[in-house]
Amino acid sequence: xxxxxxxxxxxxxxxxxxxxxxxxxxxxAGARRNLMAAAWSMPVEFTPPRIAVVIDKHTFTRELVxxxxxxxxxxxxxxxAGLTYAVGSTSGRELDKFARHGLVTRPGPVLGVPLLEAGCxxxxxxRLIPERHAEDAYDTCFAEVVAAAADARIFVDGRWDFxxxxxxxxxxxxxxxGKFVRAGGVLHARAA
Amino acid sequence: xxxxxxxxxxxxxxxxxxxxxxxxxxxxAGARRNLMAAAWSMPVEFTPPRIAVVIDKHTFTRELVxxxxxxxxxxxxxxxAGLTYAVGSTSGRELDKFARHGLVTRPGPVLGVPLLEAGCxxxxxxRLIPERHAEDAYDTCFAEVVAAAADARIFVDGRWDFxxxxxxxxxxxxxxxGKFVRAGGVLHARAA
Numbered sequence: 112x113x114x115x116x117x118x119x120x121x122x123x124x125x126x127x128x129x130x131x132x133x134x135x136x137x138x139x140a141g142a143r144r145n146l147m148a149a150a151w152s153m154p155v156e157f158t159p160p161r162i163a164v165v166i167d168k169h170t171f172t173r174e175l176v177x178x179x180x181x182x183x184x185x186x187x188x189x190x191x192a193g194l195t196y197a198v199g200s201t202s203g204r205e206l207d208k209f210a211r212h213g214l215v216t217r218p219g220p221v222l223g224v225p226l227l228e229a230g231c232x233x234x235x236x237x238r239l240i241p242e243r244h245a246e247d248a249y250d251t252c253f254a255e256v257v258a259a260a261a262d263a264r265i266f267v268d269g270r271w272d273f274x275x276x277x278x279x280x281x282x283x284x285x286x287x288x289g290k291f292v293r294a295g296g297v298l299h300a301r302a303a
Numbered sequence: 304x305x306x307x308x309x310x311x312x313x314x315x316x317x318x319x320x321x322x323x324x325x326x327x328x329x330x331x332a333g334a335r336r337n338l339m340a341a342a343w344s345m346p347v348e349f350t351p352p353r354i355a356v357v358i359d360k361h362t363f364t365r366e367l368v369x370x371x372x373x374x375x376x377x378x379x380x381x382x383x384a385g386l387t388y389a390v391g392s393t394s395g396r397e398l399d400k401f402a403r404h405g406l407v408t409r410p411g412p413v414l415g416v417p418l419l420e421a422g423c424x425x426x427x428x429x430r431l432i433p434e435r436h437a438e439d440a441y442d443t444c445f446a447e448v449v450a451a452a453a454d455a456r457i458f459v460d461g462r463w464d465f466x467x468x469x470x471x472x473x474x475x476x477x478x479x480x481g482k483f484v485r486a487g488g489v490l491h492a493r494a495a
Contacts, residue, residue: 129342130476130484131323150321151345155357155441163355163443165347192490245437249347251355253441271478284322284476284486286463292322294476295487298381300388 148199340391
C-alpha cells in the first residue's frame with residue numbers, strides 16, 4: 112500500500128461511493144483478470160456495508176465475477192479520467208488491460224482481488240452476494256464489502272475531505288460520451 | 304411546467320442520474336404525499352429506462368410507494384442543498400413537507416406523481432417494478448421511467464451541459480452529514 116493509503120473501517124466503507132462516483136471494477140479468476148469502468152453503482156446498506164453495481168451480463172468482468180465470487184471497486188481520481196474512459200470502451204477478452212496501461216495492482220487483503228491504488232482515491236474489496244434474479248433481470252450485482260482503504264490525503268477519519276490542494280484525487284462522475292464532471296466545490300447544507 | 308423545462312426522450316432519461324446525484328424522491332397515495340432525499344440511486348438500463356433507488360422500508364415514502372406503485376425522482380440543483388438535507392432529516396408522517404417548505408408541485412404526465420421543478424435540474428416519473436425480494440433484503444426498489452423532463456438551461460439535446468453560467472442548477476452529491484459536493488469542473492477524457 113502506498114504510504115498515503117490507510118484502511119477504512121467497514122462501517123465507513125459505504126461512504127466511499129455515497130456521492131455517486133464513476134468507479135473501476137477489478138476482477139480475476141485463475142490467470143485471467145480484468146478492469147472495467149462502471150458509472151452505475153450505489154451503497155445499499157451501511158452496516159454490514161453492502162453495495163450494488165451494474166455489470167452487464169455480456170462483459171468479461173461478469174464472467175470473472177461469476178467464477179470468483181469477488182470483485183474490487185476502485186475509485187479513480189480525476190487524473191485517471193482518460194484511463195477510466197479507455198477501459199470502459201474496450202473488452203478485456205482481447206487484451207490484459209492492466210498490462211496495456213501499465214497498471215500495478217495489489218492483492219486485496221481478504222479475497223486477493225487485484226486492486227489499484229496509484230491515481231485512485233480509495234478501493235473496496237467486495238464479495239458477491241449471489242442474487243440470480245437481480246443479476247439476470249437488471250444486471251445488478253449485490254456485494255458485501257469485506258475490506259476498504261483510502262488515500263489519507265482525501266479521506267480522513269471516515270469522511271471525504273475535498274480541498275483545493277487535493278483536486279487530483281477528487282472523484283469523477285460520468286455524464287456520458289467521455290465527458291466527466293469532477294466533484295468539486297463543497298457545500299455545507301443549512302436546513303431550509 | 305416552467306418555461307425552461309422540456310421533455311426528455313425516454314432513451315436519454317437514465318443519463319439524468321448517470322453521474323450519481325443526490326435526488327429527492329416524491330410520492331403520493333390518496334390525500335397523503337411525501338418528499339425524501341436519497342443519495343443511493345442508479346440507472347440499471349438505458350432502454351427501456353430503468354433505475355434502482357434505495358428507500359428504507361421504515362420510511363413513509365416506502366409506504367406511499369407500495370400503495371401507489373409510483374414515485375418521482377427530482378434532481379435538485381445546488382440552491383436546494385439546504386432543502387435536500389432538511390427533507391432527508393425529518394419524517395413526512397408528522398408533517399406535510401411540501402407545505403412546510405412552501406414547495407409547489409406539478410403532477411407527472413403519466414402517473415400523476417407530484418414533481419418539483421423550481422430549483423431542480425430535472426425529474427423522472429417512475430413506475431415501481433415490484434421486486435419483493437430486493438425490496439425486502441436490500442431496500443432496493445426497481446422502477447421504469449415513464450416520463451422525464453429537464454431544465455433546458457443545463458440539459459440540452461439529451462445531454463448534461465454544465466457551464467459557468469448554470470452553477471445554480473448543477474447537481475449535488477452527498478458526502479455525509481450535510482456536506483455535499485457540487486458536480487463542477489467538466490473533464491473531457493482522452494483515451495490513456
